[in-house]
Amino acid sequence: MLHAKNIHKAFGGVKALQGVTLTIQPKCITALIGPNGAGKTTLFDIINGLIAPDTGELFLEKENMTRLPSHIRAQRGISRTWQAVRLFKHLTMFDHLRMAENNEDTNILKNIFLFSKKQTHTCHPEVRGNAQHCRASKDHYELVLQKFGIDRSPQTLVSHLSYGQRKLLQLAMVSLQPHKILLLDEPVAGVNQVVQAHIENVLLKLKDEGETICIIEHDMEFVQKIADHTIVMDAGRVLMEGSPREVLKDKMVLEAYLGE
Numbered sequence: 001m002l003h004a005k006n007i008h009k010a011f012g013g014v015k016a017l018q019g020v021t022l023t024i025q026p027k028c029i030t031a032l033i034g035p036n037g038a039g040k041t042t043l044f045d046i047i048n049g050l051i052a053p054d055t056g057e058l059f060l061e062k063e064n065m066t067r068l069p070s071h072i073r074a075q076r077g078i079s080r081t082w083q084a085v086r087l088f089k090h091l092t093m094f095d096h097l098r099m100a101e102n103n104e105d106t107n108i109l110k111n112i113f114l115f116s117k118k119q120t121h122t123c124h125p126e127v128r129g130n131a132q133h134c135r136a137s138k139d140h141y142e143l144v145l146q147k148f149g150i151d152r153s154p155q156t157l158v159s160h161l162s163y164g165q166r167k168l169l170q171l172a173m174v175s176l177q178p179h180k181i182l183l184l185d186e187p188v189a190g191v192n193q194v195v196q197a198h199i200e201n202v203l204l205k206l207k208d209e210g211e212t213i214c215i216i217e218h219d220m221e222f223v224q225k226i227a228d229h230t231i232v233m234d235a236g237r238v239l240m241e242g243s244p245r246e247v248l249k250d251k252m253v254l255e256a257y258l259g260e
């Protein structure tokens, strides 16, 4: 599905990525793990085009993405969340979901300032961006929020949400965006057990629906519960790959990742 080939990236003297080659397989959950500073987020930034690699290439379903700008990659189906939650505090959940679902550049302001008051609009009814259109309503977003375990009205302002609810909203947004692959940077970092259980259910459900998901995660218990495949990074390199069980048994991984 997604293939990174010999990616190098340095920030001044810091070699963040030193020849990373990996493949993310379709219709499963891949976990990218590794200690702080291993280069995980840098790799996501390069995959979604936020930063350019010094050398190396990136392919999505055999199409070379390396020189495509970020917004074109998003249109091709690369959808991601950020390590730090990035939302507009003074907009509602409805506004955010609306923006995510219909995220053409020219529509963003229209979505916020015109359509949010009307409560009815065109949208993609299916996750993964089926091109079919529908007339969606507040009820549509209530269902979306329900699916993602957010028990609040779509009209709730983001500033009134808990941290966990913001993480869930971010997840709902990214999966509403038309996409082929979801890249999630630390989806359960800082959330309580209840929210973590919601996120676990949501991710497993998305996988059952045929989604391709790659998560960066430090919580190995969580990784063991949901990941089909694990890629371990350390100091800008891929250290090893395998099932969560296999990598956790590996001596090199324990040394690099857990300091044992």
Ligand SMILES: Nc1ncnc2c1ncn2[C@@H]1O[C@H](COP(=O)(O)OP(=O)(O)OP(=O)(O)O)[C@@H](O)[C@H]1O
Pocket (backbone or CB within 6 Å): 011, 014, 015, 016, 034, 035, 036, 037, 038, 039, 040, 041, 042, 043, 083
């Ligand atoms: N914009 C930047 N400018 C300078 N150095 C950077 C920049 N982004 C990342 N780095 C450095 O590159 C290395 C890899 O960072 P990265 O954020 O990719 O690690 P990570 O594996 O995501 O770590 P964490 O688990 O802490 O999120 C680190 O040494 C980091 O300090």
Ligand SMILES: [Mg+2]
Pocket (backbone or CB within 6 Å): 040, 041, 042, 083
């Ligand atoms: Mg990171």
